Every structure is written in structure tokens, then in C-alpha cells.
Amino acid sequence: xxxxxxxxxxxxxxxxxxxxxxxxxxxxxxxxxxxxxxxxxxxxxxxxxxxxxxxxxxxxxxxxxxxxxxxxxxxxxxxxxxxxxxxxxxxxxxxxxxxxxxxxxxxxxxxxxxxxxxxxxxxxxxxxxxxxxxxxxxxxxxxxxxxxxxxxxxxxxxxxxxxxxxxxxxxxxxxxxxxxxxxxxxxxxxxxxxxxxxxxxxxxxxxxxxxxxxxxxxxxxxxxxxxxxxxxx
Numbered sequence: 666x667x668x669x670x671x672x673x674x675x676x677x678x679x680x681x682x683x684x685x686x687x688x689x690x691x692x693x694x695x696x697x698x699x700x701x702x703x704x705x706x707x708x709x710x711x712x713x714x715x716x717x718x719x720x721x722x723x724x725x726x727x728x729x730x731x732x733x734x735x736x737x738x739x740x741x742x743x744x745x746x747x748x749x750x751x752x753x754x755x756x757x758x759x760x761x762x763x764x765x766x767x768x769x770x771x772x773x774x775x776x777x778x779x780x781x782x783x784x785x786x787x788x789x790x791x792x793x794x795x796x797x798x799x800x801x802x803x804x805x806x807x808x809x810x811x812x813x814x815x816x817x818x819x820x821x822x823x824x825x826x827x828x829x830x831x832x833x834x835x836x837x838x839x840x841x842x843x844x845x846x847x848x849x850x851x852x853x854x855x856x857x858x859x860x861x862x863x864x865x866x867x868x869x870x871x872x873x874x875x876x877x878x879x880x881x882x883x884x885x886x887x888x889x890x891x892x893x894x895x896x897x898x
Contacts, residue, residue: 666688666689666690666691666748667688667689667690667691667700667742667748667749667750668686668687668688668689668748668749668750669686669687669688669689669700669704669749669750669751669752670684670685670686670749670750670751670752671684671685671686671687671701671704671712671751671752671753671763671764672684672751672752672753672754672763672764673685673712673763674754674760674762674763675711675762675763676760676761676762682753682760684751685709687704687708687709689703689704690703691742692742693741693742693743694741694742694743695741695742696737696738696739696740696741696742697728697730697735697737697738697740697741697742697745697750697752698714698716698719698726698737698738698740700742700750701714701716701737701752701764712763712764713761713762713763713764713765714726714728714737714763714764714765715764715765716737716738718738719738720738721736721738721739721810721876722810723810724736724810724811724812724813724814724876725812726738727755727812727813727814727817727876728752728753728754728755728764729752729753729754729755729756729817730745730750730751730752731745731747731750731751732751733873733874734755734756734814734815734817734818734874735814735874735876736812736814736876737752739876752764754766755813755814755817756817756818756823757817757822757823758770758771758813758817766813768813770826771811771813771816771830771832772811774829774830774832774833775811775832775833775836777829777833777855778829778833778834778836778837778840778852778855778856779840779848779851779852779855780836780840781840782840782843782845782846783840783846783847783848783851784845784846784847784848785847785848786847793845795843795844795845796844799843799844802842802844803839803842803843805879805880805883806835806836806838806839806842806879806884807839808877808879809832809835809836809839809877809879810876810877811832811836812876813832814874814875814876815830815831815832815835815870815871815872815874815875815879815881816830816831816832816833816871817874818870818871818873818874819831819868819870819871820866820868820870821864821865821866825860825864827859827860828860828861828864829856829858829860829861829862831865831871831881831882831885832871832881834856834861834862834865834881834884834885834888835879835881835884835885837852837855837856837884837888838884838885838887838888839884840852841853841887841888841891842887849891850895853888853891853892853895856888856892857892857895857896862885862888862889862892863889865882865885865889867882867885867886869882
């Protein structure tokens with residue numbers, strides 16, 4: 666049997682979060698998300714957690730599992746190599762209930778970087794073309810699924826509630842580096858703020874937990890270089 670220690674919190678009943686323990690049959694091919702479903706359907710119907718695609722592409726099931734932010738759907742029990750699995754909501758986020766956290770603050774910062782192509786030139790008859798090499802420059806950042814694992818792991822995001830954070834800044838660079846986007850100056854001004862790129866202390870916590878192997882620190886460093894060049898021009 667595998668012991669699951671799950672952090673529980675019901676704002677209508679609990680004053681503080683608490684841990685509750687459940688025993689699940691030792692099926693090492695099972696993912697943590699599947700184990701949560703087993704608990705929900707067989708042991709405790711009151712457990713709350715968030716999920717959607719079950720394919721590691723939507724980011725909905727990001728949680729703190731055995732000391733690290735991970736996607737529950739992507740994390741197989743056998744990879745944790747432990748008879749006890751501790752599951753908590755993403756750290757430093759407001760808990761709505763059990764493993765479900767409030768992501769409003771995360772997405773408000775995402776909206777601030779204007780996460781869409783801006784191009785004021787005359788529209789072509791068909792689509793705006795991009796070469797393979799131009800696309801390769803943003804491949805990694807495009808893969809970000811906005812799960813919030815990096816944001817939750819970021820020390821500066823925890824200390825400065827207004828810091829844009831690694832996910833938003835990764836997406837900011839994704840559009841800054843896109844050959845079809847013409848708003849480089851505008852984007853540089855957005856990230857060159859009191860709570861922008863220069864608040865990053867380059868600790869790499871964000872890169873360590875990304876389930877898509879993205880390195881947000883790279884994007885932030887590239888933006889720092891672009892802003893420095895803009896200031897000198």
C-alpha cells in the first residue's frame with residue numbers, strides 16, 4: 666500500500682490547513698492524479714483538486730508533490746520511489762479548497778505582458794510567414810502551459826506580490842522574440858518596471874520545477890539584455 670498524506674482545507678470549516686492520510690493500493694504505473702481520483706471515488710468524496718486534460722498539456726493539475734511542484738497527471742507513483750506521498754497545493758498561493766488554489770493573481774500578471782501578437786503593418790493577403798529558424802527562437806517559450814509551477818516556486822514572487830514572475834516574463838520574451846511582432850519597444854517598457862525583470866535574482870527555482878523543461882531564467886536574461894541595449898541607445 667502507498668500512503669497519501671494530503672493537505673486539506675475547507676474555508677467553511679477549517680481555521681488552518683491540516684493533513685489527512687489515505688491508503689491506496691501499490692500500483693506503480695498509476696499517476697498521482699489517478700490516485701487522487703481513486704481516493705475521491707472510493708475513500709473520500711469531499712476531496713477537491715483541479716484537473717483537465719490528463720495529458721500534461723493543460724497545466725491544471727500543478728501541485729506540490731513530495732517536496733516539489735509537479736503536474737499530478739505527469740507524475741507516476743513509481744518515479745517518486747517512496748511509500749509515502751505528500752500532496753499539497755502550490756505554495757504561496759491562496760487556497761480555495763484542499764488542493765485548489767486561486768490563480769487570479771497569476772493570470773492578471775500574464776495579461777499585463779500583452780500575450781498576443783502586435784503588428785501595425787499592413788496585413789498580408791494570407792498569414793504572416795515565419796522561417797524555421799525564426800520559429801526555433803521561440804519554440805521553448807511557446808511550450809509553456811501556464812501551470813504556475815514556476816511562479817509558485819519563485820522566491821521573489823512570494824516576497825513581491827507585484828513581481829510579474831517567471832511565467833509571464835517567459836511569455837513576454839516569446840512575443841518580444843517573435844519575428845512577426847513589431848511591438849518590441851512597448852514590450853521592453855512593460856518588463857522594465859519596478860516589479861519587472863530586474864527583480865529576478867536568477868536563482869533558477871523556476872527552471873528546476875518546469876514540467877515542460879523550459880528555462881524561464883533564459884528568457885528573463887534575454888529581456889534584461891534587450892532592455893539594457895534600449896537604455897543605452
